[in-house]
Amino acid sequence: MTLHQVNSFAAGEWISPGSGARPIESAVTGDIIAEAGNNALDVQAMLNHARAKGGPALRAMTFHDRARMLKALALKLGEHKKVLYDLSFSTGATQADNLIDIDGGIGTMFVFASKGRREMPDAHVYLDGEIEQLSRNGTFLGQHICTSLQGVAVHINAFNFPVWGMLEKLAPTLLAGVPAIVKPATATSYVTEAAVRIMLDSGLLPEGALQLVSGGLGDMLDRLTLQDVVSFTGSAQTALKLRSNPHMLENSIRFVAEQDSLNASVLGPDADPGTPEFELFVKEVQREMTTKAGQKCTAIRRIFAPENHVEAVIEALSARLAKNVIGDPQLEGTRMGALVSNGQKRDVLEKAEILSAEAERVIGNPDNFDVLGADPEKGAFLPPMLYHCASPDAAMRVHDTEAFGPVSTIMGYKDADHAISLVNRGEGSLVASVITHDPNVAREMALGSAAFHGRLYFNNRDSMKESTGHGSPLPHMVHGGPGRAGGGEELGGVRGVMHYMQRTAIQGSPDILTAISQKWVPGAAEIKGPAHPFTRTFHDLQLGETLYSDLREITLADIETFANFTGDTFYAHMDQAAAERNPFFPGRVAHGYLLISFAAGMFVEPNEGPVLANTGLDNLRFMKPVEPGESIRVRLTVKKKTRRNDDYGEVRWHVTLTNKDEDLVAEYDLLTMNAY
Incomplete structure (x- = not known):
């Protein structure tokens, strides 16, 4: 079998793996299918290329020019989706998972293209807020403006979404007028490489606007400047290592992180068994445990239900999970595929063992489960596993340990205040959901826990038909969270673009502000x-x-x-x-x-x-x-x-x-x- 050589694209050239290349295994068979990595990449040449070629070319374009470019790139990717689907099956992803990753990533580009045209000017300067009158007669005014950073964005992405994870960072970066160097996780880098080739081959991108590192970054972070940005998705441990880089600290280099998150879902006290909210809650939990085999940064890790409904939730969830067919993701009957690698499988089992010290496994036996069309001993398969923690107040590890796979823990709460205190013990998450039909419960949960979460998702019988789901970050809304979740805010429409721009206060006469902003200011000529x-x-x-x-x-x-x-x-x-x-x-x-x-x-x-x-x-x-x-x-x-x-x-x-x-x-x- 010929191994797929996952290339890097550096300073305008495709470079094949060299010394330091790592093998990549199929999530389904365990066989080695590719290799990636190159310790000989000239990272300074890559930075120079982005700054000298990509940056000036992008900054010469208006926001609307860049938005049109994003739309064209999205259309081009859409023409080649099947190539990306076929590659993604080897990552363990089902077709439903591929729609989230590939179609979702393309959709994100379309949204940023639309927002660039509708909410940003056909100009090079973005105006942030209204004119501030700094003098009595209006001859001296102030205005906040945002201009493109004159450096490069280094994107370090996680393995679970090799396409969406790249595009959700790349779209706002290019819209801001900043070139990007993309470094995907090695385990799924072959899918990212294919998407990058499609975009580069389209001829739509200026030279130097996009480069790819398939492997390690070397000492690239030590060569960054105040005009550069690092945007990271991954573990809290890796994020801490990166953000603690002395060079980055000394130079105040921007660092945007989206990391570990003990996301929670709460069944409202009004959602009794038999209500639409109860059924919705169980469906949401089941979906979040099994989509991408639980390998989602937004997946539900902690489940909270009224104490008198815990057994009913376990019973209902067990019934739904029993219908979940695990197997080769290319087979039509498969509902859940494999984890990305056997290494990731071992990591999940190690974390599950930590949880078992405080919680009892009530659903799923990793030593005895069926797999459709694949060998469970060779592939990275695991069944959905639900743990029950009977003493959530005394527990610690269920609130700080994330098994990044199909693993969740259910806990009971006494009242809304108790639920809020338990949810907040996650010390910062990307998302928490509350399934309730009582607006007062929603208000109480928002006031008590919003400060601990980047997103609060409320759903009930009124919105369930059109809601997008607990685990679906949308490009219109911020994706990030405080504390353990990294403290960053990606996406969020134009807010996401601002990570790659500098906000500056300008002061002067109406004529001066008119010339800079390309918007006539009252009092100007x-x-x-x-x-x-x-x-x-x-x-x-x-x-x-x-x-x-x-x-x-x-x-x-x-x-x-x-x-x-x-x-x-x-x-x-x-x-x-x-x-x-x-x-x-x-x-x-x-x-x-x-x-x-x-x-x-x-x-x-x-x-x-x-x-x-x-x-x-x-x-x-x-x-x-x-x-x-x-x-x-x-x-x-x-x-x-x-x-x-x-x-x-x-x-x-x-x-x-x-x-x-x-x-x-x-x-x-x-x-x-x-x-x-």
């Missing part, structure tokens, strides 16, 4: 265009281009007509005496929506032209009431431009309404789509 702005294309409009309307008088007849036409006969507009008793109004006043309706008529250009559609208003505020007989004027200024495609772009206009004394009456942002 205004430009008088050559024609009405609604007659000018997206491409031709300039930031700061401004139109002033003529004055328009607001009459009592206008107010009454508007009231009767719309049905808005609120007393402040129709009853003089009542309005005078209101502390906010001098008497009858114009409707706010009358004012902005009139404003549209005062700045509109009615003929067919580049303005294709009005898509909404943002940040509408009414500052000062307008009485009958007063006049208003409108100012319309190009605030921001965002190209959407080759045909049109979004224009954000800053609109102000003032009275004849130049007092601000109303203010808002108008959004239009303009032909390019």
Whole structure:
């Protein structure tokens, strides 16, 4: 049998394994199927390549350019999923597991591509928060901005998700404009290598944007700078070793960790046997024990149920697990595959032995179980094993020992406060779930335990049909947790991108902030265009281009007509005496929506032209009431431009309404789509 040579991609070249290569075994058969590793990689050349080639090329692109690149990469990976599926079976993963890893990773890229286009500007600077007025007259302002780090992101990934684990880090990194060096776990590196080849062969990535280390990093961490980031997923022991690197500590190099986690699930006190919540709870626990053979950082390790329901949960869970077919992951009837290696199997059994000092095994015998289509002595197979700890308050190891496989421990609790105290003894987790139909129980659990968890997952009969599951990190929400879980926050939409950017406070005049942010700031210079702005294309409009309307008088007849036409006969507009008793109004006043309706008529250009559609208003505020007989004027200024495609772009206009004394009456942002 020819061994698969898992190559590295360094400084633009594929490099085959060399000295220091390690054998990789099939999780299903135990046979050696590949080898990976190379002690001769020039890690400084890799860093130089990323900084000199990949970084500048990515930073030259806007956030939207990078988002489009991510979408194209996701589509390309989607075209080659079967190649990745076929390789992944050797890791012990079933087809259902592959959907989580491969399709889930591709889906994560799509989400970041979408968020990059929708929530980030078509520019090189991300604005964090609103303008801060630092002076009385607004001539000196402040703004927080985020810009791309000018280094490299080193991604050290775990073995359990060779595709998703890479892509969930890579997507926000590339969106931030930072090149990545990916180091997968050796045991499943052959799957990661295939995914990297697909992306590199696509020609979509700039040179130096992505490199791969199949094996050890050597002394790469000792060569990093303040502009670099290390993002790690794995054990707490390894994380401590990496984050304690003296060079990294001395240079305050960013370190993002997602590590060991004693995740918990709580059956609410209201979820009696026979309720939808009880059935849901058992189903969730069974799924988390068996998906990826329990090798998930978010898997349920500790199960908490009301003391009087513990036996019922064990009985129901035993019935569900009895239907769980263990075997060759490629076979149609298999529900749970193998652990990633026999070494991992031994580690799980060692941890299970530690748990057995405080808990009794009530489900699953690792010495006697059936395996479909494979040899349990050669492959890395284990049955789901459930332990019962009768004295959770006195126990210690069930709250600090993670058997990273199909192993969980069930414990009883007396009341909600007791459940909270037990859940929190995990000292920090990625996720805790609570299955309850009682909103008060959910609130109590959130207030008592949210500080100990990166994510709280509540589910019940109302949300169960659409919920994504206890163990499913979503790219929209943060994935991480305090304490034992590592203290990091991956994913989380744009929050995940910020790990690879520097937040900087800039201060200066409105013109200075406008130039840096590429967003017109009130008080900056205004430009008088050559024609009405609604007659000018997206491409031709300039930031700061401004139109002033003529004055328009607001009459009592206008107010009454508007009231009767719309049905808005609120007393402040129709009853003089009542309005005078209101502390906010001098008497009858114009409707706010009358004012902005009139404003549209005062700045509109009615003929067919580049303005294709009005898509909404943002940040509408009414500052000062307008009485009958007063006049208003409108100012319309190009605030921001965002190209959407080759045909049109979004224009954000800053609109102000003032009275004849130049007092601000109303203010808002108008959004239009303009032909390019």
